[in-house]
Amino acid sequence: MPQARTLEPNTLVPKGVMRYAPSGFPERVVASPAQDASRGFAVAWRTDVTVGAPVLEWVVAGDSPDMGIPNSVVAATHALETENGTAHHHRVDVGGLQPDTLYAYRVQGDRTWSPWYQVRTAAEAGEAFEMLYFGDTQNKNASLTTRVMREAARHAPHARLALYAGDLVSGGDGEDDNEWGEWFDATDVISPSILTAPAPGNHEYFEEYEDTPQERRVLGKHWPVQFALPANGAPGVELTTYWFDFQGVRVAVIDGTSALDLGTAQAQARWLEGVLASNPNRWSMVVTHQPFYSPREGRDNVLLREHLLPVIGKHKVDLVLQGHDHTYGRRGPDDGAGTPVFTVSVVGAKQYRLSDEARATMKPVGEDTQLFQVIRVDGGRLRYEARTATGRLYDAFELIDEGKGGKRRIEIEPGRIDERFCAREQTLKGRKDRCWE
Template sequence: MTDQKLPWSIGARRAKIVAIGAAALLAGGVALSPAAFGDATPAKFPAAEIHKPSPVPDRIMLTPTATPSTSQRVTWRAEATAEWARAELLEAPRALVGGVPASGSAVTRLAALSSTPVNTSLGYASTYHTVEFTGLKPDTRYTYRVGDGTNWSEWIDFTTAASDFEPFSFIYYGDAQNNIDSAVPRVFRQAFAERPEAKMIVNAGDLIDNANSEEQWGQWYKASGFIDGQINNISVPGNHEYSGGLSQFWRPQFPYPDNGPGNPELKQTVYYVDYQGVRFIALDSNHQSNSTLMAAQTAWLEGVLRDNPNKWTVVTFHHPVYSTTGTRNNPQVRAQWGPLFERYGVDLVLQGHDHSYGRGNVATNRRSAAVHEGTVYAVSVSGGKMYALNNGQNWTGNGAEVTSTSQNTQLYQLIDVSQGTLRYEARYANGEHHDGFLIRKNDEGERTVNELRTPSNTTGQHVTVDRTSVAVKGEVKVSAYGYDPAEKVAVSLRKLGNTPGQAEIPVANLTADQLGRISYQLAIPASAKAGGTYEVFLSSANQQITSPAITLNGWRADVQARAHCVGANAYVSVTLRNGEGEPLSVEMVTPYGSRTIAGVAGGKSASQAFNSRAKSVPAGVATVDVTGMVDGDPVTMRVEAAYEAASCE
């Protein structure tokens, strides 16, 4: 019998069938039992084998010095004795032909500054080596490698800091801590993909879960891989970097500047770095129960904030000033450090610990729905362990407000610094936007913190006014925020109930200041109708925003209140002056009584003193309802006047 030729070979057909089957599995999600893969489950590869050191360097890390424009520290791990650990450095060439610097290149060769063995939980020692390159040129790209003279790392590039201000970006992470080998790497790598030229990575503690776990430290280094060797790292210890004492890995891995308070316990956990116009300050919040170490940090912190030549200031530590989860609370951090952050104009406070996201500010710094003027406090998480939010109770219960929150999300934060702005954006692990704001700051240190623009904060009622009842020809102070510097803004008065754009009374054309602010004393024009209700409308290329409703009255009424002493008793006195127009009827109300006065003539005043029958009164507000006739109809407006506390003891 003659063999029949097939249109394809059996082997090719079999391969095609296997490929089709694999595609079907992927598309249809067919689950296979463990038995389908073989009789025995593969054994887990031992952690000691995964993470054991070799003569080839790994865990290479850039750590900044106190002079990052002219020096650089590098740490690495390798089986190398102190006498052989070394590094080579040269200005970055266009090519390394044959993998080595060209003949005649100026190559600097240095012995390690220190070599420190760490006995690990996996039965071997990991030796960390540190080298410091000095005498470098500012803003210059260098190439280096580390090793023992035979076993070398790859060549790696870094760039020194500029000697003066230059724009740059940095990345901030909250706790990695858990799922370091599975969930964390995609966060670190996505952040690097979006800011490959970042100059700094800030870790706000709990890099790992067990302070002295060789396996977890190995996972943490592998999560970012080569990135650590070319971008400087600023880290602070969290509670999981402590186990009785500070992790034995910390100082060999992170030889930070020794410019902290001077206490041995705080060495290389409390420090600062000045980098291209930003002062980065690292604190150790793990000592809240140790009054000596907290006092030392607080005094040192005030000094480095007070004597700060940089335009921007970023502080990082682990335990939040305002906690986002559960009943957590850090009163010592809040009481000792919080007032200093506000007093000295710290821009960002970057924290971790709560395994969720929260961002906010002190409530009294709020200027509009989308703008405040104070320090920004952020809490974030990069790892896979999550806690539930606490509805902001630790914020609002301590005089703060939380603007943005998120739970069950891994995040990274990208911060871009320029001369007049600092832009912050939090993104999820998949690269999607979560939160963001823009800080604008002038040379006098004034600033505004502006939410990144969205339709909800660039339209609607975002103009503030100092009063909502005013006489025709009277004045209203108008404030608005969130503009670009020098943005042109048209101001008009618009009667409520009219179609937008109809019956508007043009008032002024203004220009936003350097911080994106508008402040204007608006005189109510005579063409506005008394008795009507109006809004102030501000229109620009980026915003179409309005004020709360303003009632226009046919008179000018000024109200003042004050607390004072008459003998041993504290009184609150209220005075109304009828500036013009028809006679007014007045009802004055205070916590200590009320009175109605009829027929206050134009140009006249009415006063009443209310006896508290106590030796002191707290600060408060007096309310005055003023009624007058407008076009033959009675119109009532309410005016409030604040008074300060008084003590007659």
């Protein structure tokens, strides 16, 4: 006889258990692209406080276990106090590399090292490659995000880049470090070897002085030290905005939370104007957490459309990759042109319901579905696929670069499953505005 459903906790760490205390062993290793991803990458990792100035060693990867004498770079180190104790977070930027080259690297701990990881620099523009895009992971990462990451790696075994649209963890519950520990466990198949570029979400912030007149959004303390991102962001938003070039694609990451809640929309728009105006590449993408067109009832991010959308339209950005609304939805520009294409997706367990407007203006849409996206760029052709946690094709299209004629969008229908909608009246907590917690 089936047992009654029970609400699963956000983390798999039992109360009172210190699962993610830092140690002398290097962990939470994540590689990210340099501004020019064909010439460099950066790595962040964590240890305990016994490790003060560790090094990263790197070498051109070879077939023999003897890959030669490695280069050594000393890390910059920052302390972070969490519920799991004080940790040291380390960062190394590796530059002066060759394009389309496989490098091996390892990072140091206390009298020990990480495994040797391998990461490939971007090739010259025009060479084909594939990348991954993920919506919110956010909650129950160890339990339910893990399977999506492994399915994504199976479907895109040669992916070189992974983009995350914010809300990587839920935060704000006194278990931030446990949540980040589980996020790194869930993404371990990707983070050390596929260049990782996350956008910040509202859950990467917290409410300081909550429920008082002084209430304000403050960036969480993990974000500035947890990832080694390019330092080229918008004035006043340097920690959470950045851009980089990857094999014929310019990727710009903006901070929707800061734009909406901290008054930086105009500053980010000016910065984005410069980033896109100087783009020498054939393709461009913008990654942001909050959608320009929200598929969830009751959300309307007016400031994004007022200040940043005109810049995106002016420079004919190809893809705008978003999260936040825990559903799936895709729409094109209001004028019916091929680009920009706006997508909203979700990886994690929390699932919302679609608005009537989204059902009328987006196609396809979806509820109650964990998803990942595979994007393949090959010269003048870009293919986008959204797949479910079990690997089934949910959405697909291609963009064809026709030169001065702009980009043409072609729908790919064969193989897609039907749109999915929530069949439950309420969640286990009794919430009718969500499909799953």
